[in-house]
Structures are given as C-alpha cells and as structure tokens.
Amino acid sequence: MSEAVAVAHGHGVHAAPTSFWRKYVFSLDHKVIGIQYMSYSLFMLVIGGLLAMLVRWQLAFPGRPLAFMGKIVPAGMPGGVMLPEFYNSLFTMHATIMIFFAIMPLLIGAFGNYVVPLQIGARDMAFPRLNMMSFWTAVPGAFLIIASFFVEGGAAQSGWTSYAPLSAIQPKGQTLWLLALLVLGISSLLTAVNFITTIINLRAPGMHFFRMPLTVWALFIDAILLLLALPVLSAAMIMLLFDRILHTTFFLPAGLIVSGAAWTNAGGGQPLLWQHLFWFFGHPEVYIMILPAMGIVSDVMAVFARKPIFGYRSMAYAMCGIAGLGWIVWGHHMFQSGMNPYLGTTFMISTMVIAVPSAIKTFNWLGTLWRGQIHFTTPMLNAIAFVAMFAIGGLSGIFMASTPVDIFIHDTYFIVGHIHYVLFGGSLFGAFAGLYFWFPKMFGRKMSETWGKVHFWLSLIFFNGVMFPMHILGMRGMQRRIYDYTQYSHLKGLQPLNIFMSFSAFALGVSQIVLIVNFFWSLKFGERVGNNPWRANTLEWQTTSPPPHENFAEIPIVYHGPYEYSVPGMAEDYLPQTQPASAPLSSH
Amino acid sequence: MNRRRPSWLSLIVGAAIVAAPALLLAASEPNAPWRLPEEASTYAGRIDGIFNLILWITGIVFFLVEITLLVFLFKYRAKAGGRATYTHGSNRLEVIWTIIPALILVFLAVVSQDSWAYIRNHFPSSGTVIDITAEQFAWNIRYPGPDGKLNTDDDIVTLNQLHFPVDKPALINLHSKDVIHSFFLPEFRIKQDAVPGMTTRVWVQAKHTGNWEIACAELCGLGHYRMKGYLTVDTPEGFQKWLAETAAENKTESK
Ligand code: HEM
Ligand SMILES: [Cu+2]
Ligand SMILES: [Cu+2]
Numbered sequence: 001m002s003e004a005v006a007v008a009h010g011h012g013v014h015a016a017p018t019s020f021w022r023k024y025v026f027s028l029d030h031k032v033i034g035i036q037y038m039s040y041s042l043f044m045l046v047i048g049g050l051l052a053m054l055v056r057w058q059l060a061f062p063g064r065p066l067a068f069m070g071k072i073v074p075a076g077m078p079g080g081v082m083l084p085e086f087y088n089s090l091f092t093m094h095a096t097i098m099i100f101f102a103i104m105p106l107l108i109g110a111f112g113n114y115v116v117p118l119q120i121g122a123r124d125m126a127f128p129r130l131n132m133m134s135f136w137t138a139v140p141g142a143f144l145i146i147a148s149f150f151v152e153g154g155a156a157q158s159g160w161t162s163y164a165p166l167s168a169i170q171p172k173g174q175t176l177w178l179l180a181l182l183v184l185g186i187s188s189l190l191t192a193v194n195f196i197t198t199i200i201n202l203r204a205p206g207m208h209f210f211r212m213p214l215t216v217w218a219l220f221i222d223a224i225l226l227l228l229a230l231p232v233l234s235a236a237m238i239m240l241l242f243d244r245i246l247h248t249t250f251f252l253p254a255g256l257i258v259s260g261a262a263w264t265n266a267g268g269g270q271p272l273l274w275q276h277l278f279w280f281f282g283h284p285e286v287y288i289m290i291l292p293a294m295g296i297v298s299d300v301m302a303v304f305a306r307k308p309i310f311g312y313r314s315m316a317y318a319m320c321g322i323a324g325l326g327w328i329v330w331g332h333h334m335f336q337s338g339m340n341p342y343l344g345t346t347f348m349i350s351t352m353v354i355a356v357p358s359a360i361k362t363f364n365w366l367g368t369l370w371r372g373q374i375h376f377t378t379p380m381l382n383a384i385a386f387v388a389m390f391a392i393g394g395l396s397g398i399f400m401a402s403t404p405v406d407i408f409i410h411d412t413y414f415i416v417g418h419i420h421y422v423l424f425g426g427s428l429f430g431a432f433a434g435l436y437f438w439f440p441k442m443f444g445r446k447m448s449e450t451w452g453k454v455h456f457w458l459s460l461i462f463f464n465g466v467m468f469p470m471h472i473l474g475m476r477g478m479q480r481r482i483y484d485y486t487q488y489s490h491l492k493g494l495q496p497l498n499i500f501m502s503f504s505a506f507a508l509g510v511s512q513i514v515l516i517v518n519f520f521w522s523l524k525f526g527e528r529v530g531n532n533p534w535r536a537n538t539l540e541w542q543t544t545s546p547p548p549h550e551n552f553a554e555i556p557i558v559y560h561g562p563y564e565y566s567v568p569g570m571a572e573d574y575l576p577q578t579q580p581a582s583a584p585l586s587s588h
Numbered sequence: 589m590n591r592r593r594p595s596w597l598s599l600i601v602g603a604a605i606v607a608a609p610a611l612l613l614a615a616s617e618p619n620a621p622w623r624l625p626e627e628a629s630t631y632a633g634r635i636d637g638i639f640n641l642i643l644w645i646t647g648i649v650f651f652l653v654e655i656t657l658l659v660f661l662f663k664y665r666a667k668a669g670g671r672a673t674y675t676h677g678s679n680r681l682e683v684i685w686t687i688i689p690a691l692i693l694v695f696l697a698v699v700s701q702d703s704w705a706y707i708r709n710h711f712p713s714s715g716t717v718i719d720i721t722a723e724q725f726a727w728n729i730r731y732p733g734p735d736g737k738l739n740t741d742d743d744i745v746t747l748n749q750l751h752f753p754v755d756k757p758a759l760i761n762l763h764s765k766d767v768i769h770s771f772f773l774p775e776f777r778i779k780q781d782a783v784p785g786m787t788t789r790v791w792v793q794a795k796h797t798g799n800w801e802i803a804c805a806e807l808c809g810l811g812h813y814r815m816k817g818y819l820t821v822d823t824p825e826g827f828q829k830w831l832a833e834t835a836a837e838n839k840t841e842s843k
Contacts, residue, residue, distance in 0.1 A: 085810040159807050165784060166767040166809060253785025257765040259724065271768060271783050305664070311677035336770065336805075337781045338788040341708035345701055352693035359689040360682065362653060367681070369660040371673035376665070384661065391653050395646040398693070402642060402700040404635045404707060408624075408777045411770060411805040475624055477774030479805045483813040488801055490625065490774060566672040573671060586676065 016549040026136070028128035031547065033135050034114030035442065040135075041106035044142060046512075048102050051094040053509050056466075058082050058090075060495075060502035062484040076154060087483040088157035089173065093149070095160035096177065099289065100184055101142055103427050107292040108191060108226075109135070111434050112219045114442065116195060118540035119213050121204025121558065123550040126197040130190050137187035141180045148176035159481060161282065164251030164274040168243045169258055175244055178237050185234045188226055195223035204539065206558030210313060211577070213538045213562040217316045218295025221323045225284045225291075228327075233281035236274060243269070250274075275337055279330035287326045290390075290422060291319055293430025294361060297383040299562075300433045301368050303536045304380035306573050308563040310367030311360075318357035318364075325354040335406045344403050351401040358394045362387060373566070373573070377534075378452030382433035385460050389425025393418055396471065411481075414474025420467040432456070432515075439519075440533050444545045445526030451518040458511035465504030469497050535574045538562045542578050560585055628800065628821075629776035630793040634703045636777070641699065645692060711791050715757030716827075718750070722762065722769035722782040725811030727802060731831060744835045748817040750802060753827040757793045770806035773819060779805055794821040 017023045027033060057066060065080030076086030113131065117124055125131045148155040153171025156162065167174055199220045203212070212220075239250040247265035251274045256263035302309050309315060331339060331347035365387045374380070396418040400406050409415065432455075440446045478491050485491040485498075532541040543552050556578045564575040564585060575581060627633050664672075719730040719738050729750050733742025738761075752758035762771055762782040772779045773792065780790045802817030822830060 083810075084813060088807070088810060088812075157810070163768055163807070166807065169767070255765075256784055257723070259766075263766075269785070271785060306666075306672040308674065308676045310675070311682050314677070314682055336779050337768075338783045338786060341704065344704060344708070348700060348704070349694075349697050352697045353690070355693055356686060356690050360686055363685040364677070364682070366653070366656055366660065367677060369657070369664060371675075372660075372664045373666040373670050373672045374661060374664050376661075384657070388654060388657060391650060395650055398646055398696065399639065399642050402638055402696060403704040404700050405639050405642065407707065407779050408635055408639070408774070410779055411772075477625055477772075477803070479772070479803055481807040481812065483810075485813070487814050487816060488803060490801060563676075566674045568674050586674070 026132055028124070028132050029549065030113045030117050030125045030128070030131060031442070031551075033131050034110050034112075036135050037105050037109030037113060037138075040138065040142065041102050041104075041110055042516075044097055044101040045106070046516075047146070048094050048097040049509050049512065051090050051097065053506060054082070055087070055090050055094060056502040056505040058087055058483065059485075060499045062486050073149075082483075084483040085157055086154060088159075088481070089149070089155040091481060092156050092159050092162075092177075093145070096156070096181075097145065098423070099160060099285070100181060101145065103289050103423060103431070104188065105138060106431050107289065107296075107427060107434075108188070108195075108219065108222060109138070111215070111292060111296065111431070111438070112191070112195060112222075115434075115438060115540060116198060116216055116219055117202070118441075118543070118547060118551055119216050119538050119562075120199060120202060120207050121539045121552065121556045122198060122202035123552070123555070125194050126202055127194050130194050134187045134190040134194065137190065138184055141184035141187065144176050144180035144183060148173040148180065151176060161278060162240070162274075163278075164240060164243070164269075164271050165253075165256060167240060167274075168251055169263065175241065178241050178244075182234060182237055182241075185230050185237075189230050192223040192226040192230070195219055196227065199223075204556050204558055207539075207577075208558075210316070211558055211561045213295070214298035214309065214312070214315055214319075215292070215295035218291040218319055221319050222288050222291050225288050225323055225326065229281045229284040229288070232277055233285075236277035236281070239277075240274065272334070272337060272339065275334055276330070279333045280327075283330040283333065284323070284326045286422065287322055289427050290430075291322070293386060293427045293434075294319065296430050296434040296437070297365070297386045298368075299538065300379045300383040300437050301365060302563045302565060303437075303534050304375045304377055304383070305369050305372030306375075306565045307368055307372040308561075308565060309364070310370070311364045312561065312563060314360060315364055318360045321357040322354065325350060325357070329354055332401060332406075335403050336410045348401060348403045352398075355394065355398060355401065358390075362391055362394070377436070378447070378449055378456060379433045379437035379534075381453065381456045382429050382436065385456070386426055386429040386433060389421055389429060389463075392468075393421030393426055396421060408477075409474050411479055412474035413470045413478045413480055416480050417467055417470030417474060420463075420470065424463055424467065429459075432459070435519075437534070438540075439522065439526075440529050441540055441545050441547070443523055443526070444528060445522055446529045446533060447522040447526055448518050451514055451521075455511060455514040455518065458514065459508065462504045462508035462511060466501050466508055469501050472497065532576075535572070537564060537574055537576050539577055542576050625775050627775070627777070628795055628798070629773075629778065630795060631703070631707050632775070632777040632795075634706070638696075638700055638703060642696060645696070711759065711789065712757040712793075715759045715791065715793075716752045717759050717761075718752065719761045719763070720750070720771065720782070721765060722771070722804070722808075722815075723765040724767065724809050725804070725815035727771075727815070727817040729817075731834075733835065742835075744831055744838060746834055748802075750817055750819045751822055751827055751830050752794065752819075753824045754794045754797050754821050756824070757791050759791050760789065762788045762790065767808050768806050769804050769808045769815065772803040772805040773800060774803065775800050781806055797821045797823060797826075 067080045069077045070080035151172045153173055155173040156177035158167040158170055242248040243250055249265055249267050249269040251271055252266040252269040254267040256266040298309055329351045332351040335344050436447055436452055478485050531545050539556055558577045559580045562577055566573045567575050624636050721728040727748050729746045731744040732738045733744055735742055764782040764784040769782045771782055776792050778790055778792050780788050798821055800819045802819055804815035
C-alpha cells in the first residue's frame with residue numbers, strides 16, 4: 001500500500017530508470033507496459049488470424065490440399081490435406097488466442113495500462129511492480145499456448161469452451177491449454193486488482209467518479225468483472241486438470257464408455273457442472289471484451305463530433321447495468337444442454353432485459369452525433385463502424401435469447417456470425433479506433449490518415465463479406481465447428497457462399513498488412529503533431545506526447561467533466577478538464 | 589482536421605437505403621436459398637413464426653438505427669466555421685428509448701415462452717417411444733419389442749436408422765455413452781444435447797412422410813462432422829412393416 005500512498009501524494013514512486021533492461025524490458029512504467037502489451041497482443045492477433053485463414057481454406061474447399069502446409073505441419077496436414085482433428089485444433093486455438101491472448105490484452109493490457117493513469121491524472125498505476133509482473137506472467141502463457149501445437153496429439157481440440165467430458169479425454173494439448181489459461185488468469189487478476197486500486201485511490205484532485213472519461217469507467221467495471229469471474233473459471237480449470245491428471249471425476253459421470261472401453265476414472269461427476277461454471281465466467285467475459293471498446297468509442301466520438309456525450313451518466317449506469325445483469329444470464333448458453341426447461345424461461349427473461357442497456361448506449365451514441373460537427377478521421381471512422389456493427393451483433397443476439405428460436409440456431413453458424421459482429425465488428429473496431437486515436441500520444445507522431453482510411457474501408461467491407469453470410473449459413477442449419485459440411489446433403493449447396501466468405505476472409509487478412517506497415521512507417525516517419533492534435537479535453541492530452549516519466553510535470557487539477565465541447569460563449573470549441581470554465585456549465 | 593465533404597458517404601447512404609428493404613424482402617421470399625429450411629414438424633411453424641417476427645422487429649430497428657446513423661453523419665459533417673450544439677442530453681428522450689426496447693423485449697419473451705413450454709414442457713401422452721444412445725460417432729436407436737418395454741431382450745435396435753410414423757408424436761429419450769452430442773433435425777427444428785450420465789427428452793411429430801438426415805450439433809471429437817444419421821418418416825403401415833423386418837434382421841444377426 002505504501003507505494004499507492006506515495007503516488008497519491010504526488011511524490012515520485014520511482015526514479016526514471018536509466019538501464020536498457022529497466023527502461024524497456026522490466027519496466028515499471030505503465031506506459032511502457034502498455035506498449036509491451038500492445039506488441040504482445042498484436043502479435044497474437046496475427047497468429048489468431050492466420051489460424052482463421054486455415055479454417056476458412058478448409059471450409060471453402062473441404063479436403064483440398066495446400067501443398068506448402070504439408071511441409072510446415074506434416075502431422076496435421078499430411079500432404080497438405082487437413083485432418084479433422086487438426087481442423088478442430090485450428091478453430092479451438094483461433095478462438096482461444098483471439099479472446100484471451102489478443103482482444104483482452106489489447107483492450108485491457110495495452111489501452112487500459114497506457115490510458116487509465118493518464119486519464120485520471122495519476123503518476124502511474126497503484127502497484128507498478130505488480131503491473132510489471134502481470135505482463136511478465138502473461139508471456140509464459142503465450143509460450144504455453146503456442147507450444148501446445150507441438151506436443152504429441154497436437155493442440156487442444158474441444159473448442160474454446162472445452163466442454164467436459166470431451167475435454168477430459170483429449171490428448172496432451174488440452175493440459176497445456178488449461179495451464180496456459182490458468183497462467184493468463186493469474187496475470188489478469190493482478191491487472192484487475194491494480195486497476196481497481198488505481199482508479200479508486202489515485203484520481204487527481206477534482207476528478208470525481210462522474211468526471212471520469214467513459215474509458216476509465218469501462219475499465220473500472222471491467223476490472224471488477226474480471227476479479228469476480230476469473231476465480232470461477234480458474235476453479236473449473238483446476239477441477240478439469242484434476243480430472244485429467246489426478247483421476248478425480250468432477251465432470252465424469254459413472255459408466256462412460258469411450259471407444260468401446262470403459263473409461264477407468266468415471267463416476268459421480270456432472271458434465272453440466274462444467275458448463276455452469278464455464279458460462280458463469282464466460283458470459284461476463286463477453287462483456288469484459290466489449291466494455292472497454294464501448295468506453296474508447298465514447299471518448300473518440302465526443303472528440304470528433306465536438307459534442308458532450310449524450311447522457312453521460314446513463315452511459316456509465318448502462319455499463320454498470322450490463323455488468324450487474326451479466327451475472328444472471330449465463331444459462332442462455334445452455335438452453336439445449338439438457339438443463340431444466342423451466343430454468344430456460346428465467347434465463348430467457350434476464351437475457352432479454354440485458355439487451356436494454358446495450359440499446360440505451362446505442363441511442364446515446366446516435367444522440368452524441370446529432371447536431372455535432374463530425375470530423376471523419378480514421379479513429380472516428382472506426383468508432384462509427386463500431387456502433388454500426390455492434391448494432392448487428394446486439395440485434396442478432398435477440399434471436400438466441402428467444403428459447404424456441406435458439407432450439408434451431410444454437411450451435412449453428414448463426415452463433416459464429418453473432419460472435420464476430422460483437423468481437424470483430426465491436427471490440428476490434430473499437431481497438432482500431434483507440435490505436436489511431438492514442439498513437440500520437442504514445443509516440444508523438446500521427447499515423448498516416450490516408451492509409452488509415454484505406455485500412456478501415458478494406459476491413460469494413462471484407463469483414464462484412466466474411467461474417468454477414470454466417471447468419472445465412474446458420475439459418476440453413478449449418479452446424480459450427482464442422483470440418484466438412486458437404487457430408488450433409490442439405491448443406492452441400494452452401495459451398496459457393498462459403499467460397500465467397502473465405503476469399504473475403506483472405507482479403508480481410510491481407511488488408512491488415514496495411515495497418516502493420518502504417519504502424520511501423522508512422523513510428524519513424526509519421527507527422528509530428530504536438531501534444532493535443534485532436535484538441536481533446538481529457539487529461540492525457542494535457543501533457544507532452546509521449547508523456548514524461550511519471551506523466552505530468554505537476555499533478556493536474558480537474559474542474560469539470562471530460563466532454564465539455566462547443567461550450568457556448570467560448571472562443572475554442574473545447575475546454576480541457578484542467579481549465580476552469582469562465583461561466584457555469586450546463587448539466588443539460 | 590479533415591473538413592472535406594465526404595461525397596462517398598451519400599453513395600453509401602443511398603446504397604444502404606436501397607439494399608435494406610431489398611434484403612428484408614429477400615429474406616421473406618419463399619423460394620430464396622436463404623430461407624429457413626422446409627418445415628417438416630408440426631411445431632416448426634411456431635419456431636419460424638417467432639424467428640420471422642424477431643427478424644422483422646430487429647430488421648426494422650436495424651434500418652432505423654443505421655439510416656439515422658448515416659443521415660447524421662451526412663447532415664452533421666463538419667463545416668468550416670460550424671459549431672456543434674452544446675447539450676448533455678435529454679432525460680425524456682432517454683426514458684423513451686429505454687422503455688420502448690424494454691417493452692418490445694418483454695413482449696418477445698412472453699411470445700417465446702408459450703412455444704418453449706409447448707415444445708419442451710408438455711409432452712404428448714402417447715406416441716412412438718424411441719431410445720437413442722449417442723456415441724463417438726454414431727446414433728444407436730432402440731425401439732421396444734412386442735412386450736412394449738424398453739431395455740428388454742426383445743428390443744429392436746438399429747444403427748443410424750431412425751424411423752417413425754407420420755402424424756403421431758415420436759417420444760425420444762436421448763443418452764450418451766461418452767461425450768456430449770447433440771441430436772439435430774434441422775427440418776424439424778429440433779435440437780437437444782445428449783449428455784452422458786443423464787437422459788434428455790424431446791418429442792417431434794412429422795407433417796408428412798419422407799427422408800431426412802440427422803446431424804450432430806455439439807462438437808464431440810474428430811468425427812463430429814460425420815456423425816450422421818438418417819430419418820425416414822413412414823406411413824403407420826410402412827413403419828410397422830419396417831419394425832417387423834428390423835426385428836427379423838436383429839434375430840438373424842444375434843444367431
Ligand atoms: C480474419 C478474421 C476472422 C476470421 C476469418 C474468423 C473466422 C472464424 C471461423 C470460420 C470460425 C468458426 C470455426 C468453427 O466454428 O468451425 C471462428 C470462430 C470463432 N472466432 Fe473467429 N475469425 C476471425 C476473427 C476473430 C476475432 C477478431 C475474434 C475475437 C476477438 C474471433 C473469435 C472467434 C470465436 C470466439 C470463435 C468461436 C469458436 C468456437 O466455435 O469455439 N474471431 N472464426
Ligand atoms: Cu456427436
Ligand atoms: Cu458431434
């Protein structure tokens with residue numbers, strides 16, 4: 001705690017490091033850690049994307065060989081022909097890597113770490129050492145998950161949800177999968193504790209809770225969700241590890257017969273227990289992945305519409321509502337699982353209710369644009385795409401919430417379409433918005449707007465080309481996680497559509513090269529743009545770009561909320577939080 | 589900052605406004621390839637009814653939201669010397685747009701509940717009783733023999749061949765030997781997991797005779813994609829005849 005107190009009082013926590021190792025590798029500075037997380041997650045995003053491309057190859061042309069892959073992974077694709085078990089590994093690892101190793105570290109680790117202390121006017125996180133440990137704990141997690149491809153029997157193959165008993169009887173890769181996620185869970189837990197403490201204790205003078213930018217709100221709620229959800233997942237994973245290694249039977253009922261032989265350690269367990277535990281974590285998890293993006297998008301929209309956020313308080317309350325309700329809807333993943341149908345009804349009602357805060361947020365974003373002065377910068381375009389695409393993901397969720405409709409679409413591609421509208425259309429576009437928005441703060445240079453727009457449009461178009469038809473596949477009854485749908489006569493006719501989707505996916509993948517090149521090119525040659533290029537109000541823009549060691553020459557004092565744009569009677573259309581208003585500000 | 593007029597935007601707005609109703613209409617076009625599959629069970633129509641209701645509601649909301657978004661983007665694009673309106677919101681508007689979605693969603697929940705109860709909670713009191721045990725990667729199907737009881741010596745068993753008669757409920761008990769599978773008859777709009785250690789039940793009634801495929805909808809291992817069964821809906825006489833033939837085959841095999 002003494003560290004926290006020291007920072008709160010504005011004394012330096014740590015002198016500026018001088019050695020290379022302390023400065024760039026084992027750094028205690030939240031900004032460096034944020035950038036470390038960013039490199040980590042963007043690297044994993046590329047791996048996750050490449051795995052998706054392989055999945056899409058198989059779905060476009062089931063069984064057609066890819067000669068060069070035969071050389072790279074002879075065990076999974078002998079002669080270039082993908083084996084079904086390898087296919088199962090591919091989508092399992094794609095989803096796992098995207099969720100736990102790309103989107104979470106990007107939104108929380110990278111943007112959260114970089115932006116939160118700056119936006120609340122703190123010198124660093126409350127526990128800088130813990131922060132460094134969080135990152136360095138996440139690194140072995142990535143090694144473990146990648147290493148799992150190379151163990152006997154290949155990587156985990158039971159989907160990112162790893163339903164027992166399948167996950168209990170899988171080859172070794174599943175054990176590594178469990179270990180990797182346990183390690184990552186520890187790292188996220190440390191991060192969560194740090195965020196909560198930082199946001200509660202280290203706010204600059206005058207930074208009341210209802211003067212915090214929505215990004216901070218989102219990450220605060222996120223941290224609480226993580227703190228409560230992760231232990232449940234970790235417990236379930238330890239139980240599954242025990243079932244696999246110590247021959248306990250938490251998830252294994254009596255009388256299992258696998259491949260004609262009685263499974264030796266079975267008896268007394270309950271397969272549905274895994275699902276309850278998993279989704280008790282898993283449902284909050286999907287909000288954990290969308291809330292920070294919602295926060296970022298709100299900040300970006302206010303800046304580029306030059307307007308206060310419409311209904312700032314209800315935006316914060318809606319996030320609290322989502323978080324609170326997020327705990328009582330997990331069963332909507334289990335409508336067809338054999339759970340008592342009466343329970344299905346209660347879960348349906350709570351699920352319908354949780355759609356309301358999302359609706360409120362969407363309308364408030366529209367309200368923010370209304371009568372604004374909209375500047376179509378790259379961050380803004382990505383933020384707008386977030387709203388447009390998240391609307392699709394949110395609305396498609398209503399189909400699943402309806403229990404009778406879910407009978408049909410559960411475990412079909414409709415679900416996969418929904419996931420991607422929320423996670424790619426939502427979280428990832430939110431992350432892109434944040435990346436283009438804060439890049440000048442992080443590196444003192446702006447990313448190329450032209451190439452940013454090229455990247456944006458290509459991503460938006462091809463993203464819809466891959467993901468929208470997934471709903472149609474689902475409506476035709478195409479199951480998800482299926483290696484060769486052409487085995488079914490009612491699905492054979494879907495191949496042309498699948499080919500179209502796969503080519504869109506390859507194009508989407510290639511489009512990301514534009515982002516990567518722009519990123520590195522701009523690091524070196526981007527336009528130098530000063531401290532506050534977007535003329536924004538929040539505290540991170542009131543210091544140098546990049547900010548100095550310990551962020552602020554002097555701890556700022558906050559006079560009002562973060563979204564005072566276009567205040568009448570003022571010459572400038574923005575009013576930094578550090579600048580007192582000349583006349584009283586309206587709250588309506 | 590960029591103050592150019594985005595003329596491409598008007599193009600997109602136009603395209604969206606044209607594409608939108610076209611998409612919705614296309615979705616309801618009876619013979620289009622993206623229609624829901626044929627409705628082969630008596631309750632498939634109920635599920636599709638709710639599906640289409642939700643499609644219309646969400647479709648309309650979707651176009652309202654997206655068109656409003658595009659119109660705002662166009663109308664309120666930055667103009668030289670322009671200034672945004674300074675407002676923190678409107679309580680009245682927020683209350684309205686909280687209550688309307690809440691009412692629509694509650695309405696959808698109520699409508700859904702009725703069919704959910706019909707399909708999942710109220711089982712027909714008579715019908716053809718069938719036991720199905722899933723295993724990696726096959727469906728073991730079992731009918732009571734002449735004694736009318738399941739799990740006795742005279743049971744009639746088949747592999748991956750499910751038959752039941754038309755116009756009469758089929759009462760199916762699902763079990764699994766190993767991992768979780770999911771019994772899926774897309775045209776009948778029925779899906780239910782088969783979970784080891786427990787019995788789950790579904791019922792279904794066919795509207796007409798014919799042949800369909802049974803799919804497995806829950807990832808159950810490397811052969812998940814080929815865990816396929818076949819369903820034949822017979823006339824009552826045809827079904828009795830098939831049962832008798834299968835019973836005879838069972839006998840010769842066990843000899
Ligand atoms: C280039 C972009 C992407 C493509 C082409 C792609 C493609 C796919 C495909 C084809 C599947 C279905 C696998 C199956 O069920 O058989 C899938 C599943 C999934 N993807 Fe993606 N994806 C992409 C990006 C993402 C991103 C950015 C995320 C998350 C942040 C993500 C998360 C998931 C999840 C959670 C699943 C569910 C896997 C499961 O069923 O267990 N994907 N993806
Ligand atoms: Cu199966
Ligand atoms: Cu299966």
